[in-house]
Amino acid sequence: MSFFGITLNQILFIGGLSRTSVAHTGLLVALGPVIVLILSVGSRLEALTGAKVSGMLLSFAGVGILTSGRFGGTNSGGWTGDLFVLSSSAVFAVYTVLLKKDAHRYDALTLNALTYALGAILLIPVCGRPFVEMRWRAVTGMGWFGAFYMVVLGSVISYLIYAFALTELAASRVAAFSYLQPVIATGLAIWLLAEKLTSGVVAGGALILGGVYLAERERGEERAR
Numbered sequence: 001m002s003f004f005g006i007t008l009n010q011i012l013f014i015g016g017l018s019r020t021s022v023a024h025t026g027l028l029v030a031l032g033p034v035i036v037l038i039l040s041v042g043s044r045l046e047a048l049t050g051a052k053v054s055g056m057l058l059s060f061a062g063v064g065i066l067t068s069g070r071f072g073g074t075n076s077g078g079w080t081g082d083l084f085v086l087s088s089s090a091v092f093a094v095y096t097v098l099l100k101k102d103a104h105r106y107d108a109l110t111l112n113a114l115t116y117a118l119g120a121i122l123l124i125p126v127c128g129r130p131f132v133e134m135r136w137r138a139v140t141g142m143g144w145f146g147a148f149y150m151v152v153l154g155s156v157i158s159y160l161i162y163a164f165a166l167t168e169l170a171a172s173r174v175a176a177f178s179y180l181q182p183v184i185a186t187g188l189a190i191w192l193l194a195e196k197l198t199s200g201v202v203a204g205g206a207l208i209l210g211g212v213y214l215a216e217r218e219r220g221e222e223r224a225r
Contacts, residue, residue: 001102001111005095006119011126012088019081022189023197026182027066027205028085033212034059035093043097055215062207065200096174100166108163112156182209 017025034056041048063086102111139147165174182205189195 001095001098002115002118003122004091004098006115007122007126008091009088009095010119010123012084012091016081016084016086016088020085021195022193023182023186023195023201023205024066024082025085026185027201027208028063028082029089030182030208030212031059031063031086031089032093032096033216035090036096037215039093039097051217052215055211055213057211058214059208059211062204062209062211064204065207066204068200096166099163100170103163103166108160108167111163112159116155116159 013025016028037046037052038056040046041052063082066082099111162174186195186197186201186205190197
């Protein structure tokens with residue numbers, strides 16, 4: 001859980017975000033429920049139906065449009081950045097499945113303390129030298145505020161809520177709330193970072209979210225039956 005959910009996920013996510021746009025990142029992260037579905041089917045935890053296949057194909061078609069730059073001119077972010085973010089969504093889906101298995105055995109605080117501590121240790125080989133060589137006096141007040149926000153709200157609080165939610169809901173249902181992330185992230189990026197909303201982002205995003213919704217609706221109906 002530490003390796004997939006903290007170490008590998010953060011390396012891929014931050015590396016991808018630095019190479020692509022916020023809108024692309026938010027939409028690719030929204031693929032989480034579809035990747036969880038693929039893992040569940042691969043582990044024979046649930047059956048593959050026509051609606052699920054259609055949802056997967058629709059979502060990945062949206063990824064193709066999003067990364068190709070076919071609509072609205074060239075892609076606002078490099079395809080390598082998109083690939084990094086997509087990989088981070090995949091490893092976080094593995095983390096979600098693994099966490100779900102132990103979510104009822106331990107409380108959320110214990111799980112997060114263990115995963116973060118071990119994840120930090122596993123990050124040392126990659127981040128140790130840059131951390132030591134960092135010019136800390138050059139960091140501005142706004143930079144420290146940003147770091148504090150990411151650590152406390154973006155990591156500690158959000159992971160605690162995520163782990164707690166997994167004790168109450170199915171992993172796929174928790175992941176489905178990622179619908180909101182691309183919408184909020186894209187809106188903030190347009191407002192704060194002056195990113196442009198291209199037709200490629202709209203078309204690809206609509207297919208991705210539509211595919212995720214289709215696959216998740218089928219799973220919800222199966223659980224109801």
